[in-house]
Amino acid sequence: MSRVRRRAAAAPEPGKPRLRVPGDPTSPTVQSRQRGALQLGLGVFFAIRNPSAHEAGEWTEQEDRQHDRDRG
Incomplete structure (x- = not known):
């Protein structure tokens, strides 16, 4: 079992807090929705x-404009 699945299965x-989809956790549909x-x-x-x-260093003026454009 993967580390992520072990953590998700733990009490x-x-x-x-953790996100849980409603329904019977033993149901294949609910398990699929939970994985999704x-x-x-x-x-x-x-x-x-x-x-x-998360990036090191300074941005150039061009990179700064691109990031602004991508956000808006």
Whole structure:
């Protein structure tokens, strides 16, 4: 079992909220929807996060304009 699946299957802990889809967790449909929600969350984390907070160095004026254009 992968580390992500082990964490998802573990019992909830105080102060560590998790996203759960409604329904019977033993249902194949609910399990599929839960995996989809996990993948969506991972995609958002990796694709939409603020790149300026994770890149080293200064941007050129051109790069700054491109990032502004991409956000708006």
